Amino acid sequence: MFGKVDLNQVVNFTITDKAVLESAGPIVEALGDLLGPTCEVVLHSLEDLDHSIVKIANGHVTGRGEGAPITDLALHMLHQMRAKGAHFSQSYFTRSKNGELMKCTSIAIRNTDGKIVALMCININLDAPFSSIIKNFTPGPAGEIRSDEGMLLESPEEQMEKNIRDTIYEVNKDPSIPSKQKNRQIVYRLYDTGTFNFKESVAMVAQRLSVSRHTIYLYIRERRHNAVAELDDMGSMNNDNI
Template identity: 30%
Template structure:
């Protein structure tokens, strides 16, 4: 389905019914989301089985989807699969992303699927306990359950784990990204030096935060600086 012709609006809207089809076929344990990457702040155009993440139409891109856009992953491959994410309430999700492109290979949108594997993992744990109590040899157990990850390893790549947030609004996404970066510094913003704040801004820029509208005000508030100061930080980064 990649390489469709027509306007970007027509191409992306042509997938709405496909999302509903996939959601119905895959069942209630699999969330299917259609993202419009040209409207990052309100990218969700359609969503099936939305109880998995609690998102609704009009929610923004996730932090991981934003990384795919920034790194232009879609230029090298048509999809990404075999990675696991984790919902806010701790459920392990088996996830995959399909890139929707126009006839020129430009990214138009994404279809993301998040399968709740809680039931599968619970069943595996029961089987593991049974095998252990039944006295199976370790080698037999290793053959039956070769990995503790719900995503099997492939010959050409290792399974990727990512704690993906599923924001309900642009502010929610921005707050989550900023909190992660600030938490990694292990320094309260009020105690940061100018250079430390500049480093945080550079990291946020690498994560694509400033591609989103209205983030200057939110970031300035989190870092306890004025918007003018934040703009100066961004100018220094761009100079580099």
């Protein structure tokens, strides 16, 4: 059911409301790309219900585009979420104007005051050929499969060890860094990536570099001092431009 709702209701959004709405736009595009052409993702602004769609991905699923009105079903879900204080609706089944079976859900987008200012609706066409659905989740002949070891790590300690190992390798293979400066640069980079926020990180780095903990702390203090100095310089430049 995707009928027109002629409410002629216009609500004046604040600057913050509009910023919240704008920030949700890329999520629509990302979900549309991730879930594929058989899944429509719609962002409804509640500022103007008669022209509520402000962003849509895979609009061919229902034949809608930006500027189209909100549907009576979406309004029903909005009413339920407001009544229950819910953040999203339970998934439900409906049919498009072409009679295709859809599985849908609606997500409330709230402003800083907790007021719902938009709805993000996800509509999956269950009548689409299975081959077109599975194709989106299968790498093509030239599809790149990227490795992310971080997804396979089980503990913060493993993540810390990986950061240390990778940083040591990158610095040691860089011919532009003098040999006497490599340990210092390793510590600087580990500091910048937050590795020293992990417990026992100083001891582990000292062991891997065959230096004392005192040396590691010295390099950390140097890097922290340099970072503060850089911020001060940036502040001075900004003041000069005011």
